[in-house]
Amino acid sequence: MTAMTIQRGTRRVVGGFGRAVASAARFAAPANEEELLSLLGQARAEGLPVALRGAGRSYGDAAMNAAGLILDLSAMNAVLDWNPETGVMVLEGAATIESIWRRALPDGWWPTVVPGTMFPTVAGCVAMNVHGKNHYRVGAFGDQVLELDLLTVEGEKITCGPEVNADVFEAVIGGLGVLGVVTRVTLQLKHVGSGDLEVEALSVPDLDALFNEYERRREEADYLVGWIDCFARGANLGRGVIHRANYVPLERHPAGADSLDPSHQTLPDRFFGVIPRGLMWRLLKPWVNDLGMRLVNASKYWASRLFDRAGTTFKQSHVGFAFLLDYVPRWRDTYGLGGFIQVQPFIPAQTARVAFRELIETCHEHGVIPYLGVFKRHRPDQFVLSHAIDGYSLALDIRVPADGRERVWKLGEALGDVVVRHGGRIYFAKDALANAGQIEACYGPDRIERFLAMKERLDPNGLLSSELSRRVLPQLPVVGTSTP
Amino acid sequence: MGAERVIVVGASSGIGAAIAQQLLGEGAKVALLGRRESLLQEVANGAPSGADSAIIRAHDVTDFDSVSPLFDELVGLLGGLDKLIYVSGSMPTIEEHEYSPEKDRQMMEVNVLGAMAWMNPAAAHMEAARAGTIIGVSSIAGERGRRGNPAYCTSKAAMTTYLESLRNRLHRYGVRVVTAKPGFVRTAMTEGMGDLLWIIDAKEAARQILKLGASGRSISRFVPGRWWMVALVIRSIPSWIFRKLNL
Numbered sequence: 103m104t105a106m107t108i109q110r111g112t113r114r115v116v117g118g119f120g121r122a123v124a125s126a127a128r129f130a131a132p133a134n135e136e137e138l139l140s141l142l143g144q145a146r147a148e149g150l151p152v153a154l155r156g157a158g159r160s161y162g163d164a165a166m167n168a169a170g171l172i173l174d175l176s177a178m179n180a181v182l183d184w185n186p187e188t189g190v191m192v193l194e195g196a197a198t199i200e201s202i203w204r205r206a207l208p209d210g211w212w213p214t215v216v217p218g219t220m221f222p223t224v225a226g227c228v229a230m231n232v233h234g235k236n237h238y239r240v241g242a243f244g245d246q247v248l249e250l251d252l253l254t255v256e257g258e259k260i261t262c263g264p265e266v267n268a269d270v271f272e273a274v275i276g277g278l279g280v281l282g283v284v285t286r287v288t289l290q291l292k293h294v295g296s297g298d299l300e301v302e303a304l305s306v307p308d309l310d311a312l313f314n315e316y317e318r319r320r321e322e323a324d325y326l327v328g329w330i331d332c333f334a335r336g337a338n339l340g341r342g343v344i345h346r347a348n349y350v351p352l353e354r355h356p357a358g359a360d361s362l363d364p365s366h367q368t369l370p371d372r373f374f375g376v377i378p379r380g381l382m383w384r385l386l387k388p389w390v391n392d393l394g395m396r397l398v399n400a401s402k403y404w405a406s407r408l409f410d411r412a413g414t415t416f417k418q419s420h421v422g423f424a425f426l427l428d429y430v431p432r433w434r435d436t437y438g439l440g441g442f443i444q445v446q447p448f449i450p451a452q453t454a455r456v457a458f459r460e461l462i463e464t465c466h467e468h469g470v471i472p473y474l475g476v477f478k479r480h481r482p483d484q485f486v487l488s489h490a491i492d493g494y495s496l497a498l499d500i501r502v503p504a505d506g507r508e509r510v511w512k513l514g515e516a517l518g519d520v521v522v523r524h525g526g527r528i529y530f531a532k533d534a535l536a537n538a539g540q541i542e543a544c545y546g547p548d549r550i551e552r553f554l555a556m557k558e559r560l561d562p563n564g565l566l567s568s569e570l571s572r573r574v575l576p577q578l579p580v581v582g583t584s585t586p
Numbered sequence: 587m588g589a590e591r592v593i594v595v596g597a598s599s600g601i602g603a604a605i606a607q608q609l610l611g612e613g614a615k616v617a618l619l620g621r622r623e624s625l626l627q628e629v630a631n632g633a634p635s636g637a638d639s640a641i642i643r644a645h646d647v648t649d650f651d652s653v654s655p656l657f658d659e660l661v662g663l664l665g666g667l668d669k670l671i672y673v674s675g676s677m678p679t680i681e682e683h684e685y686s687p688e689k690d691r692q693m694m695e696v697n698v699l700g701a702m703a704w705m706n707p708a709a710a711h712m713e714a715a716r717a718g719t720i721i722g723v724s725s726i727a728g729e730r731g732r733r734g735n736p737a738y739c740t741s742k743a744a745m746t747t748y749l750e751s752l753r754n755r756l757h758r759y760g761v762r763v764v765t766a767k768p769g770f771v772r773t774a775m776t777e778g779m780g781d782l783l784w785i786i787d788a789k790e791a792a793r794q795i796l797k798l799g800a801s802g803r804s805i806s807r808f809v810p811g812r813w814w815m816v817a818l819v820i821r822s823i824p825s826w827i828f829r830k831l832n833l
């Protein structure tokens with residue numbers, strides 16, 4: 103086998119999912135562990151900072167590395183083992199969420215925690231400790247990991263889990279990919295019965311109603327998510343729609359086991375029977391501006407207000423409910439050249455009502471209205487840099503006009519300040535703007551100290567870093583720079 | 587907005603020197619590159635103002651491996667990059683009965699491969715930034731394969747095509763690529779060639795090229811513009827006639 107070498111001149115432009123941030127980096131995609139180790143060795147010899155990249159679904163700069171080396175791990179993506187009796191699956195780091203459900207659903211299992219898209223890799227989900235619409239119930243991604251292998255930059259393999267090497271485990275989950283390479287992950291999946299969910303949609307006229315109705319349903323819901331029309335202000339601020347979903351046992355499903363077939367999960371190739379999926383983004387694009395989105399948001403709210411009734415439900419496939427956006431290929435391109443950012447402030451339960459009002463008002467004051475607002479409930483866990491707290495989050499999609507970048511960046515800073523003031527957390531998978539001071543205030547010196555100590559142990563020379571890690575945790579050592 | 591940040595490759599004489607001087611005079615931060623360092627220093631000193639905002643680096647574009655790190659260093663020193671202007675060019679005389687792979691190779695290396703070595707990192711940087719302008723100084727000589735200097739014509743045709751591809755590649759990312767194709771310009775390159783059609787001095791060529799670069803458009807133009815008529819005629823002469831002419 104010829105050894106893979108890092109090309110000197112070749113650069114690749116690599117961006118966050120929102121396309122608002124991008125940079126040119128050197129790039130290599132190892133096919134196996136041997137190549138991976140060889141590349142890490144070459145980078146170390148050259149003093150070149152290395153960032154790991156999975157599917158690149160983080161919105162900001164988590165998997166970016168200006169002037170450094172990006173190791174794209176997406177080729178190391180095999181499903182290694184599946185046990186339909188216990189629901190335990192063993193995967194290589196870059197296996198995707200999609201590969202999990204395609205393998206497990208025919209046997210009646212579904213990944214316990216999924217983000218809103220099926221393309222991320224399990225290692226990417228580990229590095230960010232991602233959460234789903236059932237976070238308040240089952241915890242975040244780290245809670246379904248039974249065990250994982252971490253390959254350190256020195257080539258040592260550490261197997262860790264909640265019981266074995268728990269200190270490593272707790273730092274690697276949510277560890278931003280800077281402690282080592284996650285090469286193998288063992289997951290506990292969830293038995294779901296049939297291939298469909300029973301979904302209830304319910305409109306809420308304002309923020310208080312949103313909180314109240316959400317809390318009223320939380321105990322009995324398997325999944326619960328709120329959507330907010332961020333254009334509405336005053337008495338209407340926080341109006342939106344809540345979606346509750348519950349598993350449907352196989353015995354109660356008219357299609358029975360057929361509903362578990364992947365063909366039942368995927369959405370049709372054409373919208374309304376005529377528009378090919380691939381073209382949909384072009385039709386949406388003219389609407390993605392302040393006026394268009396004001397109309398779209400209002401229509402969505404009023405349609406729900408008129409037609410949805412509490413207590414009535416409809417069936418939706420797991421994929422349809424969890425990954426709806428995946429069915430509009432290139433939807434992010436509707437945001438145009440400047441792209442968009444997403445921010446997702448996490449706020450403690452006690453002050454969330456006040457804080458969410460402030461967040462939305464702050465957007466209006468800056469003249470930048472998010473085109474999408476998503477509301478979820480969370481619960482805390484033991485991971486060192488976890489964003490999970492006992493509280494709520496509000497994910498906001500914010501367009502970055504090609505000529506209005508500064509305005510959006512100012513807003514980002516202001517939103518970060520609101521989070522800090524309320525003792526909340528900024529979520530790294532969605533972040534492109536937070537500064538180190540805000541992060542220190544959110545996560546506290548103790549957690550950061552613990553993380554630094556683990557970095558000192560596993561990668562003392564700082565071979566692994568990313569634009570995100572250098573921005574939010576400048577205390578971390580970085581290879582090739584003298585002062586950490 | 588802060589001062590414009592520009593790299594000029596081939597700034598030690600002729601058109602490149604005039605471009606660098608005009609930019610420095612306009613208050614831009616300019617990195618001047620070429621092999622003859624003393625000349626680069628003279629160019630910077632001769633600018634009406636702002637030699638302070640000049641960065642001087644001795645650089646041979648055929649030292650391809652050095653381009654990538656030098657690019658990063660300059661972008662760091664300039665604090666970003668708004669324009670890359672590639673002017674370096676080589677046109678050794680080819681005598682009537684001379685056939686020289688060495689000279690041909692030199693032209694291809696300076697005029698084509700050097701341009702690619704510089705434009706690749708610049709393109710990547712600008713695509714990521716969703717902004718920026720790349721200006722390449724090609725030549726009307728690339729419009730047709732003339733008998734006098736096959737490799738020079740080839741190198742400029744290659745550069746013109748390369749720039750066109752780059753323009754098409756980068757347009758959707760908000761990056762502009764300008765191809766400037768001068769006719770005759772009074773520089774070391776044309777010295778001793780006698781009276782040449784529509785010849786302009788280097789300062790005027792620089793002014794017109796920078797105007798194209800500042801137009802905000804992604805275009806290919808002759809310098810001065812009226813050369814398009816000549817190009818049209820030259821391109822439409824049938825091959826069996828063209829070979830008999832002394833063009």
Ligand SMILES: Cc1cc2nc3c(=O)[nH]c(=O)nc-3n(C[C@H](O)[C@H](O)[C@H](O)COP(=O)(O)OP(=O)(O)OC[C@H]3O[C@@H](n4cnc5c(N)ncnc54)[C@H](O)[C@@H]3O)c2cc1C
Nearest residue numbers: 156157158159160217218222223225226229232233279284
């Ligand atoms: C449409 C959409 C919806 C989303 N919905 C949600 C949601 O509901 N909830 C949520 O929590 N997130 C959500 N996300 C965010 C997404 O789940 C996370 O950003 C996730 O980390 C992406 O995984 P990835 O494989 O694309 O990783 P990348 O974005 O490529 O990288 C993420 C991090 O993982 C690290 N990494 C990658 N591979 C490895 C490895 N092998 N070993 C160690 N570290 C590694 C990288 O260095 C980086 O720090 C959503 C994203 C999109 C685009």
Ligand SMILES: NC(=O)c1ccc[n+]([C@@H]2O[C@H](COP(=O)([O-])OP(=O)(O)OC[C@H]3O[C@@H](n4cnc5c(N)ncnc54)[C@H](OP(=O)(O)O)[C@@H]3O)[C@@H](O)[C@H]2O)c1
Nearest residue numbers: 596598599600601620621622646647674675725770771773
């Ligand atoms: N003059 C014309 O009539 C005319 C017409 C059409 C197009 N052009 C083009 O315009 C450009 C500028 O030419 P000019 O007329 O101004 O001629 P010039 O005065 O001879 O300038 C040539 C420039 O190229 C640089 N160069 C040559 N070889 C190089 C190398 N190996 N590495 C780095 N730089 C190198 C020279 O710098 P160093 O020697 O210091 O390295 C000098 O700055 C050329 O591309 C030419 O083809 C000229």
